[in-house]
Every structure is written in C-alpha cells, then in structure tokens.
Amino acid sequence: MGWIRIAQRSTTPPGTITVHEVGGRRIALCNVNGRFYAIDDVCTHDGGPLDQGVLEGNLVECPRHGAKFDVESGRAVVLPAVRPVRTYPVEVEGDDVKVSVE
Numbered sequence: 001m002g003w004i005r006i007a008q009r010s011t012t013p014p015g016t017i018t019v020h021e022v023g024g025r026r027i028a029l030c031n032v033n034g035r036f037y038a039i040d041d042v043c044t045h046d047g048g049p050l051d052q053g054v055l056e057g058n059l060v061e062c063p064r065h066g067a068k069f070d071v072e073s074g075r076a077v078v079l080p081a082v083r084p085v086r087t088y089p090v091e092v093e094g095d096d097v098k099v100s101v102e
C-alpha cells in the first residue's frame with residue numbers, strides 16, 4: 001500500500017487531531033508542536049474515539065473514561081487503558097503528510 005497522503009500540514013495546526021480512513025482503519029493524526037504522529041483512533045480500553053479527545057503535549061486523553069496515551073510510542077500512561085495503541089510511521093514531504101499502514 002505504501003505511503004498514503006492523508007493531510008496537508010498547512011491545514012493541520014499544532015495541538016489538533018484529525019481522523020482519516022486509511023486501508024479500512026481509522027487513523028488519528030496528531031500534530032504535536034509541528035511534529036506529526038499517527039495512531040489507531042480506537043482506545044484500547046473500550047473503543048473510545050481518540051480523535052475526539054484532548055491533545056496536551058504528546059498525550060491524548062480518551063473522551064470516554066480518561067485514559068491517556070503517548071502518541072509517539074502508543075504507550076498507555078494513565079488507566080483505565082493498559083494496552084498500547086498501534087502507531088504508524090508518518091512522513092512529511094512539502095505540505096503533504098503521509099502515513100504508512102503496512
């Protein structure tokens with residue numbers, strides 16, 4: 001499947017999360033101070049939509065029960081989630097933000 005362009009850097013400001021359908025998955029793209037990270041948009045606790053959570057620094061808080069994940073490593077750092085979310089490689093080329101879901 002290779003690299004898929006999913007967003008434009010110029011329209012995805014720092015501190016925002018956008019959600020994208022890629023290869024049948026829902027991917028949350030997080031802009032942390034100009035660096036982009038892509039994670040599964042599904043909380044590992046009970047399926048909450050992480051794109052609707054709050055992004056503070058590199059932590060996203062699930063809107064359902066407050067678990068927090070490090071968007072860079074995927075690690076669950078605050079209960080009730082204990083399992084990490086999957087992360088995906090991101091590449092920025094010019095204004096294009098691309099993700100690889102293989």
Ligand code: FES
Binds near residue numbers: 045046047064080
């Ligand atoms: S579904 Fe995310 S913390 Fe419960």
